[in-house]
Amino acid sequence: MPYAGSSPVVYLAMRTRPPYDGRRSRAEGGQGRPCGDAPALAYPRGVQVMSEAEWRERAAAHEARVDVVTAGHLARRRDHRAHPVEDFLFTYYSFKPAQLRRFHPGAGTSLAAAARAPHTDWRFYAVDGDLVGVDVDAFTAARGDTLRFVRELLVRTAERPGRFGCFGLHEWAMVYRLDPSDVRHSGWPLRLGGAGTDAVVESHRVACSHFDAYRFFTPEAAPLNAVTPTRESQTALEQPGCLHAGMDLYKWAHKLVPAVSSDLVMDAFELARDIRALDMRAAPYDLRELGYDPVRIETPEGKAEYAAAQRGFSARGQALRARLVEAVDRVLVPA
Template structure:
């Protein structure tokens, strides 16, 4: 068990709130004006983790918080008294969730151990508008619907991520070389995939507060930057919002996308390992 002094854990709590507030202050200002944001809205709507939870500090499992103010945490039923202070109560994790923990560890480990595939070029976003007149985002397209269809049909589509593939339009699905399903996602996910690396945020917050807030915040920031690239490489034109397009229909754009994809792969792997260790710690304490 790690022990944090009152001064130390209060400092960490303040730093987290400041970090998240600084990241999102402009977003909430614009949101109050009913301005939709296809990058940040996605992080809250698709991943369904509330802003209040994102900035609510948690030490994670196996940490004892000391000092008089630690007793205030006992108002939250997920904390309990310890001889040396207050700690999260591992018994509050229901037995039914143990299988979920094993599943997540297995998914993260298998993904981490695979070689990255860096040739997808973000075509999943193109396959999501293929053959459609109405798009998912209220944004103009950089090409006509027919040009998008021609580009998709003349490109190699090899999407490995189930949650991206399931949003392909019906006529686009047969164009994918693979057929990942909810049941087989562990057999397909690989660490070069932008969506698999964005999903580290999902796996981090899924067992909040037993996963430490610093890991969740790191995963949130990474998911934010990946989502920006995801949308910049899409057929949508977000230049009016200040996002320069990554034109994957050109050799220069493909090179730029692959370079960024490799950077995200390199950055995500240590974070994936941190999550594996955190979940293994939870698993060990549950046995």
């Protein structure tokens, strides 16, 4: 939710930024083609200044927000314990809790009282008089390929219709015909046992469109998938109904820090956290001991429950995609 600050907004050095045309570099596997029909937005090259009192208040609120969602993971890490659901965002994704806790206002917003702001020592920040803010030119020079790839992926995903008939079978395909000792979460039983789990996979059409889920399929399960996702085909296959595409919005947001604001990163984190809970409730594992009641996707009722939740997450994800594209467009301009 946007912060409703009381201090006035000041704009400096106003001029219009040319819109980014959505072209992807050849180094990223693209052909320099426009990114769908979605035009990049033009923004004034202005600086929104946050007073010292305001940025300190915002930073404290952000740190408190992060502390709530990381406390359990940090406690388990100290005790050398693992949680199959709640630790995922800290083990699969590369952003550490300490990195998440840093407050970033995002590109286009500078902080007053630069001498007292820790940002002066952080990468991709620059001081201009009494202000410190994201050095957009330096960030674009260093991360331009990532910016262009992420923008194309987000726009092309957003413009496709969502598909809601996969029923989370990717998690089942990851344990299909595996020896119990090789199952990723081997400390937790399979609800239907090994044979029952295999039967669910064999009696359904598996249609996973997300490469980073598909690549964990067992060798026996991979040929059963309706498509063969690859890293190169990611922008051609990703669609907004996919739970993993929704979780990955957090990945794209944190990869673009500090150009992306901490508010947006945390909104993406919370979506990913909520999706992960559904992902594992619909998985073949029995996690009731941890408080996760199963979504029995092998039944008609479970399928309906899963698809309804999936649609809700898809709507939240589409809103975040639009915000991320807007954030990218604020920086991805000619130097």
